[in-house]
Amino acid sequence: MNSPQLLLQKVSSPQDLKKLNKKELNLLAEEIRELIVSTVASNGGHLSSNLGAVELSIALHRVFNSPQDKIVWDVGHQCYAHKLLTGRLPLFHTLRKQNGLAGFPKTGESPHDAFNTGHASTSISAALGLLAADRLLGNKNNSIAVIGDGALTGGLAYEALSHAGHLGLPLIVILNDNKMSISPNVGGLSKYLSRLSMKEKYQTFRRHFDELAKKIPFIGRGFFNLVQRLKRAVKAVFYIDNFFVDLGFEYVGPIAGHNIQSMINVLEDVKKLNRPVVIHIITRKGKGYGYAEDDPGSYHGVGSFSVDGGLDETDLQVIKNGKTFTAAFSDIITEAGKKNNRVVAVSAAMKTGTGLSFFAKTFPRRFYDVGIAEEHAITFAAGLAAQGLKPVAAIYSTFIQRAVDQILHDAALQKLPVVIALDRAGFVGADGETHQGLFDIALFRSTPNLTMLCPASADEMKLMFDWAINKEQPGPVIIRYPKSYCPPENPAFSAPLETGRGVFVKKSNARVCLFFTGSLYTQALEAADILSGQGINIDLYNLRFISPIDEEYLTGVINEYKLAVFIEEGIKNGGFGEYTSALALKRQCKASILILAADKSIFEEGKALGTREELLAENGLDGKGIAKTIQCII
């Protein structure tokens, strides 16, 4: 490992790739693979998906002329080889570090990144839009969408395929099929793709059979007929209608996705077609790094690890058994599942990430992985709830953005008791601005009939979860929690829930009170400690509810103070603090209101963001930052 990348150093743009011969292209793939493994081992990142797309990236840049030709990477978690081939080798060691190279495509980072991605299933729509614009503007550039079989389970991809077939523009869709989403892919489409790839086996079988038959010296008439009949029978089993063709695409494949030359040949041919085309390539997730090939799911997204030893047992243990909020949720839902056989869990292709693996193993019939389909997950859960079940959909905050209308239209307006366990709510390190969980409060606080809760600890999460499962008032409940470890418990977290009201964690006769949403408990406590060291006493109030709010009660609490400081791990615009300052104005509260929340500047794209802790500090939401602001204001 860690070879000097002799060939890669010669490739400072895709043009340089065109000078390399066949052997050199294969050596280049090896160099890229080694560098990806060693860099991800030190910086963390998406390993398996990137290793699967090395040869594809080389073939694409060899045949097409980026940036005139546009390549859109779906999700974008497989773009490392593309970054290395487009002049970013010198910065590659900064991958995913604060202000370093981003782990996803960024138009602000390079003209070769045609479109920003991060959430799944957008590539076909975006590439089609880029192509349609090119044609309207009189340009003849190519437009290519690279989409995985996992991302193809998302509904947006079908809307785009349908429209692309209708438009008939020469869009090139490369379907990178490795039979895996993060975990093994699910659903009818995945089965369909497997049947399609049987064609490859059929074609290989036929070639071999014909060659063998030719070698038999005296073929009798009867044997020949038998061969023909056999071929027809085999064809009937393996050759099937093609969904993509029916939509108006040419279909080419399946093609061996780690054979650079085969892909170059196909791409050269396809370039001449003046029609939409799907090229179906078969790849191996984690290709070339034994540990990742054997367990591509665990190596999908990783922290640092040893190249020679792989992720060690303790890394895997932390993922599976760590005392994070995700792990706490995993225990809570499994426990609830044991007590109540109406509890069912729904995941949108994130079983492991959301902590549902154990529930799925314990209650396989009561667990549904719907694929990368958050909209469907919510409406499906609403259907389950309408039949009297207790569905719990566990989804990351950033991905729930997909399902705003489903929450509003299908769950909330119909007052259906869907519970949404909203993981990664708040700052999310390393993956960048596309993965932040900062909008859910602003998006859902005003939704009618919806309850939104923020637990501060594992015990409080359990209290809220049990309350949500058993509550009598109709309507969905969102329980939002961060990507972090659970803090130590406080007796206040076990106090019974009262709708719309929070609970004091520290109460004295202070003039200042810090009102916090659950995920910021540790930071609130730290701020109080710092201030107390400076002789400033502050009270702490755990809001618990984001919605609904007992306005009378909250106004009363605010009025006990001279300064009410609201801190939330969410975007300031439209957040809880803004709501309370409007409330305080309406009710003529005497207290001054100060709001500390996430700043919009985090979404100035282009560079990798830091860890959750770094982002909290940058936004003045760590203990020190909160204390400093309060100190300045009083």
Ligand SMILES: Cc1ncc(C[n+]2csc(CCOP(=O)(O)OP(=O)(O)O)c2C)c(N)n1
């Ligand atoms: C809307 C949305 N939901 C969930 C995710 C999380 N996610 C990232 S990659 C991935 C699997 C993608 O599988 P596939 O497209 O087959 O690519 P592969 O990793 O197998 O190369 C998922 C579920 C996401 N990025 N976007």
